[in-house]
Amino acid sequence: MRVWIDQDLCTGDGLCAEICPRVFTLLDDGLAYVTVDGRVLNDPGGSDGVADVPADAEDAVREAASECPGECIYIEE
16 A cells, blocks of 8 residues: 655644554644655655655554544555
């Protein structure tokens, strides 16, 4: 599974980071980004900031995507 966030749609609610802090984080700009081993994929973000999801975090990533009010989390199975 791979995941990325469209920051143009992100509302900054932070639910994704609460549900799965291993994969998602909020930065000072108030937007969510994906992380890989603690490294934030914010340069570039968006679809160029796609990350592989650890197998044990897949369910949490799916939950975060379904709960996201901005519907900005995209999953590639």
